[in-house]
Amino acid sequence: MADHPTTSTRIVLASRPDGAPTPENFRTEVVDLPTVGDGQVLLRTVYLSLDPYMRGRMSTARSYAAPLEVGDVMMGGTVGEVLESRHPDLAVGDHVLAGAGWQSHAVVDGTHVRRLDPSAAPVSTALGVLGMPGFTAYSGLLRIGQPKAGETVVVAAATGPVGSAVGQIARIRGARAVGIAGGPEKCRALLEEFGFDAAVDHRDPDFRARLAEAVPDGIDVYFENVGGHVAEAVMPLLNLYARIPVCGLVAQYNGADLERRDRLPGFLSLVLSRSLTLRGFIQNEFVPEMHDDFLDEATAWVRDGRLRYREDVVDGLESAPEAFIGMLEGRNFGKLLVRV
Amino acid sequence: MADHPTTSTRIVLASRPDGAPTPENFRTEVVDLPTVGDGQVLLRTVYLSLDPYMRGRMSTARSYAAPLEVGDVMMGGTVGEVLESRHPDLAVGDHVLAGAGWQSHAVVDGTHVRRLDPSAAPVSTALGVLGMPGFTAYSGLLRIGQPKAGETVVVAAATGPVGSAVGQIARIRGARAVGIAGGPEKCRALLEEFGFDAAVDHRDPDFRARLAEAVPDGIDVYFENVGGHVAEAVMPLLNLYARIPVCGLVAQYNGADLERRDRLPGFLSLVLSRSLTLRGFIQNEFVPEMHDDFLDEATAWVRDGRLRYREDVVDGLESAPEAFIGMLEGRNFGKLLVRV
Numbered sequence: 001m002a003d004h005p006t007t008s009t010r011i012v013l014a015s016r017p018d019g020a021p022t023p024e025n026f027r028t029e030v031v032d033l034p035t036v037g038d039g040q041v042l043l044r045t046v047y048l049s050l051d052p053y054m055r056g057r058m059s060t061a062r063s064y065a066a067p068l069e070v071g072d073v074m075m076g077g078t079v080g081e082v083l084e085s086r087h088p089d090l091a092v093g094d095h096v097l098a099g100a101g102w103q104s105h106a107v108v109d110g111t112h113v114r115r116l117d118p119s120a121a122p123v124s125t126a127l128g129v130l131g132m133p134g135f136t137a138y139s140g141l142l143r144i145g146q147p148k149a150g151e152t153v154v155v156a157a158a159t160g161p162v163g164s165a166v167g168q169i170a171r172i173r174g175a176r177a178v179g180i181a182g183g184p185e186k187c188r189a190l191l192e193e194f195g196f197d198a199a200v201d202h203r204d205p206d207f208r209a210r211l212a213e214a215v216p217d218g219i220d221v222y223f224e225n226v227g228g229h230v231a232e233a234v235m236p237l238l239n240l241y242a243r244i245p246v247c248g249l250v251a252q253y254n255g256a257d258l259e260r261r262d263r264l265p266g267f268l269s270l271v272l273s274r275s276l277t278l279r280g281f282i283q284n285e286f287v288p289e290m291h292d293d294f295l296d297e298a299t300a301w302v303r304d305g306r307l308r309y310r311e312d313v314v315d316g317l318e319s320a321p322e323a324f325i326g327m328l329e330g331r332n333f334g335k336l337l338v339r340v
Numbered sequence: 341m342a343d344h345p346t347t348s349t350r351i352v353l354a355s356r357p358d359g360a361p362t363p364e365n366f367r368t369e370v371v372d373l374p375t376v377g378d379g380q381v382l383l384r385t386v387y388l389s390l391d392p393y394m395r396g397r398m399s400t401a402r403s404y405a406a407p408l409e410v411g412d413v414m415m416g417g418t419v420g421e422v423l424e425s426r427h428p429d430l431a432v433g434d435h436v437l438a439g440a441g442w443q444s445h446a447v448v449d450g451t452h453v454r455r456l457d458p459s460a461a462p463v464s465t466a467l468g469v470l471g472m473p474g475f476t477a478y479s480g481l482l483r484i485g486q487p488k489a490g491e492t493v494v495v496a497a498a499t500g501p502v503g504s505a506v507g508q509i510a511r512i513r514g515a516r517a518v519g520i521a522g523g524p525e526k527c528r529a530l531l532e533e534f535g536f537d538a539a540v541d542h543r544d545p546d547f548r549a550r551l552a553e554a555v556p557d558g559i560d561v562y563f564e565n566v567g568g569h570v571a572e573a574v575m576p577l578l579n580l581y582a583r584i585p586v587c588g589l590v591a592q593y594n595g596a597d598l599e600r601r602d603r604l605p606g607f608l609s610l611v612l613s614r615s616l617t618l619r620g621f622i623q624n625e626f627v628p629e630m631h632d633d634f635l636d637e638a639t640a641w642v643r644d645g646r647l648r649y650r651e652d653v654v655d656g657l658e659s660a661p662e663a664f665i666g667m668l669e670g671r672n673f674g675k676l677l678v679r680v
Contacts, residue, residue: 061609224608227605231608246608246611246612247612248612249605249608249609249612252605252608261602262601262602262603262604263602263603263604264602264603264604264607265567265589265592267604268564268567268571268586268589268592269589270620271586271618271619272586272587272588272589272620273620274620275619275620275621275622275625276618276619276620277618277619277620278611278616278617278618278619279611279615279617279618280610280611280612280613280614280615280616281615282615285615
């Protein structure tokens with residue numbers, strides 16, 4: 001038996017954040033690894049995915065998933081390398097998609113992982129364009145947004161893993177893609193790297209006017225993943241029968257701005273007067289019916305260059321808290337991964 | 341030629357309301373009738389329908405239809421009797437569905453009316469259960485709400501023409517119908533007259549608790565026609581994948597309460613965490629695909645007693661403004677009609 005690590009370094013929820021998370025909400029521990037049982041594998045975490053939904057799990061506020069307990073390991077999707085296997089279908093050296101969380105090593109059931117084919121695409125893409133974020137874009141856009149050729153699709157956080165896939169898949173379907181991002185560098189990437197038809201900087205003082213100029217025919221699909229002031233600027237530009245898949249509200253996760261006025265009545269009036277469709281979703285809902293198609297289509301699109309992706313990789317598990325905190329403020333540029 | 345009236349009494353928009361309409365916003369005029377041209381008919385208004393959407397047309401706020409101009413005749417659906425006809429398919433004495441508005445007589449194109457069969461159902465039902473309100477209930481519930489057998493459907497203003505049809509059609513489809521109405525008398529009617537499974541009085545100080553008790557399995561479809569505090573009580577009780585057809589927000593039409601807090605972020609979080617579907621609609625949207633089915637089905641249901649209706653008839657065109665003002669406050673009990 002090889003000389004395997006006997007401990008795992010892991011990051012746990014030390015306390016619940018009040019507003020934006022701080023480094024004090026996280027704590028690093030070193031724990032003994034259990035022995036590998038029948039049907040299990042020992043994984044070395046190669047990549048850890050950092051995603052906005054994790055912020056929700058840190059709080060007790062009712063959400064679509066149960067919150068973490070204080071002291072729990074921070075959850076997260078991972079790509080792991082098999083160091084030891086007692087599962088018949090998994091061999092030492094295999095790379096697998098797992099949900100091992102913020103830790104350097106883990107012993108998991110072989111049934112809870114999916115083996116990756118490194119020749120099909122870099123294994124890191126299983127956490128991004130070919131993983132949960134990519135599938136969120138694919139399923140929400142095609143199933144709820146239902147863009148038609150010639151329609152205008154708007155998405156924010158558009159250089160992120162969900163947003164960049166939304167815009168590119170919209171274009172593959174013949175729609176016009178308008179991306180919203182923070183800062184000129186990201187806006188340039190939307191046009192030059194991801195092939196969006198237009199890009200608008202939400203930090204521009206004239207953001208609302210720029211956005212209106214970028215959608216001369218109005219907005220038919222607004223893929224909602226941020227909320228906040230971006231959503232507010234989008235609302236008046238929505239066309240009759242516009243569709244709004246709602247998969248995230250990252251601008252709100254650290255606590256909403258305290259608005260003096262109640263915007264809910266006006267929002268509902270807009271839903272009524274424009275016959276809008278608003279539909280919340282979590283990608284899991286569409287896995288049974290769409291995930292196989294997604295893997296087939298998206299893998300082919302990535303191969304032939306129609307679906308590009310950008311990764312923002314930070315090194316070392318100890319970098320995860322700061323990187324996560326920065327992501328909630330939009331400081332990452334592309335799919336945020338920790339190379340553990 | 342018979343001795344026909346040469347003038348029409350009509351009620352026009354005298355000024356735009358600021359908040360709740362007042363009698364001063366209306367003015368009565370007597371005008372000469374035009375002669376009946378080729379293809380036209382002279383109608384005597386038998387029934388005028390009063391509906392909440394009319395409040396929207398009195399204001400300039402952007403809505404789903406262009407506002408009235410000050411001085412315009414108040415619009416509205418009517419049942420008219422043909423006094424004179426120059427249209428080949430319409431005879432003197434016929435009753436027709438028209439949109440003649442708040443006036444005693446009108447000359448209209450024969451192509452703009454639909455002849456009614458008084459033997460099929462009382463002609464007044466063409467403005468209620470077999471008319472626009474009934475179709476709003478039918479199309480919005482079946483097309484957007486999509487209740488399944490055993491699910492719970494909640495509707496407010498439930499003794500009104502839309503709400504009462506929503507509850508009864510929900511039951512016809514095997515769902516459980518819970519109605520919300522103002523006051524014990526209306527709640528009793530929901531149970532005894534319309535056959536709802538439960539009724540909740542939104543004026544009850546314990547309204548929220550009573551509503552929660554009435555929906556032990558949560559709410560799968562909330563047919564939104566009022567907004568306001570009723571909607572707020574419903575929201576926390578919505579189940580995962582609940583559907584919310586939004587066809588009206590009558591509680592908001594006179595101006596929303598000024599809430600100190602902004603409820604929009606919390607509402608969007610709920611849409612996300614419960615995977616809710618919110619869909620605004622105006623019944624016109626579904627006319628091409630569903631109106632024939634509606635007339636067939638609803639007429640049969642009315643005949644066999646499965647779809648009951650209640651009318652609240654006031655006499656005289658001059659009563660229309662007060663009746664309309666009262667309707668916006670929930671003072672009517674059933675479909676509000678003016679017998680002209």
